[in-house]
Amino acid sequence: MKISSPGTALGSKRSAGQLSLGTYLGLSAALLGMVVLFSLLSSHFLSYATFSTLANQIPDLMVLAVGMTFVLIIGGIDLSVGSVLALAGSVVSVAMLGWGWSVLPAALLGMGCAALVGSLTGSITVAWRIPSFIVSLGVLEIARGAAYQLTDSRTAYIGDALAWLSEPFAMGVSPSFLIALAVVVLAQLVLGRTVFGRYLIGIGTNEEAVRLAGVDPRPYRILVFSLMGLLAGLAALFQISRLEAADPNAGSGLELQVIAAVVIGGTSLMGGRGSVVSTFFGVLIISVLAAGLAQIGASEPTKRIITGAVIVIAVILDTYRSRRTGRRN
Amino acid sequence: MSVDVLLTISGVGKTYAQQVLDGIDLTLRHGEVLALTGENGAGKSTLSKIIAGLESASAGSMEFRGQPYQPASRAAAERLGVRMVMQELNLLPTLSVAENLFLHHLPGRFGWIDRQRLREQAREAMVRMGLDAIDPDTLVADLGIGHQQMVEIARNLIGDCHLLILDEPTAMLTEREVELLFAQVELLRQRGVAIVYISHRLEELKRVAQRIAVLRDGRLVCVDPIQRYSSEELVRLMVGRELGEHLDAQERRIGEPLLRVSGLGRSDKVIDVSFEVCAGEIFGLCGLVGAGRTELLRLIYGADTADQGTVELGQPLRVCRIDSPMAAVRQGLALISEDRKGEGLLLSESISANLVLGNLEAVSRAGVLDRAAEQALAERRIDALRIRSAGPGQSVGELSGGNQQKVVIGRWLERDCTVLLFDEPTRGIDVGAKLDIYALLAELASQGKALLVVSSDLRELMLICDRIGVISAGRLVDTFERGGWSQGELLDAAFSGYQKREALLSDAAFGSLQ
Numbered sequence: 001m002k003i004s005s006p007g008t009a010l011g012s013k014r015s016a017g018q019l020s021l022g023t024y025l026g027l028s029a030a031l032l033g034m035v036v037l038f039s040l041l042s043s044h045f046l047s048y049a050t051f052s053t054l055a056n057q058i059p060d061l062m063v064l065a066v067g068m069t070f071v072l073i074i075g076g077i078d079l080s081v082g083s084v085l086a087l088a089g090s091v092v093s094v095a096m097l098g099w100g101w102s103v104l105p106a107a108l109l110g111m112g113c114a115a116l117v118g119s120l121t122g123s124i125t126v127a128w129r130i131p132s133f134i135v136s137l138g139v140l141e142i143a144r145g146a147a148y149q150l151t152d153s154r155t156a157y158i159g160d161a162l163a164w165l166s167e168p169f170a171m172g173v174s175p176s177f178l179i180a181l182a183v184v185v186l187a188q189l190v191l192g193r194t195v196f197g198r199y200l201i202g203i204g205t206n207e208e209a210v211r212l213a214g215v216d217p218r219p220y221r222i223l224v225f226s227l228m229g230l231l232a233g234l235a236a237l238f239q240i241s242r243l244e245a246a247d248p249n250a251g252s253g254l255e256l257q258v259i260a261a262v263v264i265g266g267t268s269l270m271g272g273r274g275s276v277v278s279t280f281f282g283v284l285i286i287s288v289l290a291a292g293l294a295q296i297g298a299s300e301p302t303k304r305i306i307t308g309a310v311i312v313i314a315v316i317l318d319t320y321r322s323r324r325t326g327r328r329n
Numbered sequence: 330m331s332v333d334v335l336l337t338i339s340g341v342g343k344t345y346a347q348q349v350l351d352g353i354d355l356t357l358r359h360g361e362v363l364a365l366t367g368e369n370g371a372g373k374s375t376l377s378k379i380i381a382g383l384e385s386a387s388a389g390s391m392e393f394r395g396q397p398y399q400p401a402s403r404a405a406a407e408r409l410g411v412r413m414v415m416q417e418l419n420l421l422p423t424l425s426v427a428e429n430l431f432l433h434h435l436p437g438r439f440g441w442i443d444r445q446r447l448r449e450q451a452r453e454a455m456v457r458m459g460l461d462a463i464d465p466d467t468l469v470a471d472l473g474i475g476h477q478q479m480v481e482i483a484r485n486l487i488g489d490c491h492l493l494i495l496d497e498p499t500a501m502l503t504e505r506e507v508e509l510l511f512a513q514v515e516l517l518r519q520r521g522v523a524i525v526y527i528s529h530r531l532e533e534l535k536r537v538a539q540r541i542a543v544l545r546d547g548r549l550v551c552v553d554p555i556q557r558y559s560s561e562e563l564v565r566l567m568v569g570r571e572l573g574e575h576l577d578a579q580e581r582r583i584g585e586p587l588l589r590v591s592g593l594g595r596s597d598k599v600i601d602v603s604f605e606v607c608a609g610e611i612f613g614l615c616g617l618v619g620a621g622r623t624e625l626l627r628l629i630y631g632a633d634t635a636d637q638g639t640v641e642l643g644q645p646l647r648v649c650r651i652d653s654p655m656a657a658v659r660q661g662l663a664l665i666s667e668d669r670k671g672e673g674l675l676l677s678e679s680i681s682a683n684l685v686l687g688n689l690e691a692v693s694r695a696g697v698l699d700r701a702a703e704q705a706l707a708e709r710r711i712d713a714l715r716i717r718s719a720g721p722g723q724s725v726g727e728l729s730g731g732n733q734q735k736v737v738i739g740r741w742l743e744r745d746c747t748v749l750l751f752d753e754p755t756r757g758i759d760v761g762a763k764l765d766i767y768a769l770l771a772e773l774a775s776q777g778k779a780l781l782v783v784s785s786d787l788r789e790l791m792l793i794c795d796r797i798g799v800i801s802a803g804r805l806v807d808t809f810e811r812g813g814w815s816q817g818e819l820l821d822a823a824f825s826g827y828q829k830r831e832a833l834l835s836d837a838a839f840g841s842l843q
Contacts, residue, residue, distance in 0.1 A: 205678060
């Protein structure tokens, strides 16, 4: 190989693992385009009601997607999030209705259980070096079964103890929406500014290099799955608060929506590359799409076909972009 | 233009991030063996890949048998009879030798494989390569690496072959197999096949080739009959300058031992290896590819776990249990892996992220990164190591091999390590950067660190080392002091383990008289 002259070596300047400004611009443009399109198609779309509905439904998906972003960045995947969400809800309902706990300890117990299940997924993945795809597939079934077991397969009505979480207090914005936003901001800071975040990107890019540099990647891997669990627990609280009930069927199939949102944002399924902010956009895009399609009266089958197509197109676009700017040599 | 010209290459160039080939003009004739040589990274592989259709040229044109030649893929080149045997084996280890040989045209009918015919055809192809001792139904995974290489070559000789490129075909072969290969090359040549023979081993080239082409930094520096040059002249052509005997003029003080390895072993890869490396000393390890050099370094570093033996570190030496790279780093060990891209770097990440990897404590407080400190540290290293880059934010994937290697080494310089293990520190990097790395190694040694350097390049080891140990078939077979070695002796030692082992293996595997 020839010595590169400084002139030819002008590279892109960006911080570790982050996506470029172009990605954010592209995502914003896609989002804006969708809003304009739906506004033209339906006179009701650009309204306070739509915004309020969106703002209230987004938080669950948002916090789950943040957790999934971390999981994908280390090159893992977690299919169990929907079931873990249901399990956390069931635990809350049992604690409150069965044992007469008050809402706060019950909520903490629910989140704790979800985090524990996440840690379990992570630990098994690490200890036996099994792909997290398989482990979380098993945990998906286990957690769902446990949720049914705890609730006798019945929806448990909890009442309005948590309702304040999803009650809009100003301009249609609820506390849960603000919490979700805070999670996004915090997670982006963790990813970009902390040692923990840096090692996540390192592990996703080249785990062996991290290991040979003298850093044990295993605790980081486990921690990421625990975080994922914790956030699934938080999402469960959001749902309970909205429905005033814990449903053991809750969140079934949600994992695919979550992964789709993260991938639309441009986080790589191969690990090493991703950003929480772009996941935020991914969630908005998927939610606006769903709301818009509902507004223009698209049937359920049509909605699914279009949503699926959008996911595939987003990934194709992403492949082009990463091929152009991505890993040379 | 004469009638027997097979392939004409005119002005071929290739540019990736940097230009790696520039204005190559070359003709190949029927029935000749052309030696293609040059240093690592001189462009030999790129040129041969362009001919074999694995890469497309960014400039220039080619003509094959009088027709414009621009293969779109390897398959397209093979249809025209242009074959290439790569350094990396392209065999499927879970299939039999026969199936591997005829994978692209398995004999049969309606998708059913005609096993009988397959076996016969395979046997025929194998006899030609002197592989008649191997049952065609043997799984490739059960063969030794040398035999696998021979199967790979045999596979490429099946069907129409007008032009054959052999890329370092003898790297993993024993002497007996090398003889068989040479005989086969000669047969092919007499049949009118043109052969491009890529190798570093000048003695080999002189035996097998008629003409030699030397590449240096992507340009052809000569194409001539091979008898015209002595080995020394060829080396000078490859390197472009005279190599000195001893690199660092300053004398180093060799101190107390900092690393002692005793009876270290792991399965049959590393067998009962013992040696010491002292403060201020560069101890070289040479041996053939697959001899166990890399495995030995990984054992010392805890990247793999040893079955037996001990590693002693520190002053005074004491036995350390090193069961992971984390433990190794705590004991002051550092490993610069041979696989820079696969095991050393985060390619898509910035220079600064790579420099501080594993040492984030130095640039963070309470788990929060101090980006200014990171930037400053990176800039300091970039200056000190003369890393050519656009700045700390550039991703290392965009750097040249030499600068990438400097980043990997630079990572350890901020840390408190006393024993550094280097695995092929100059593989795939250009001459200028090599000299920088040699100087860096010498400086580390004069700071009183102990260096263990594995290299396939004997001249390099002879240049920089105080002592050289030779690994052959997993054992440390000999150790030479500076002044007491010669290239010939080192090579003999490197082969010694195999002659015995090969004899043993062939006895066991192919049922001899015992």
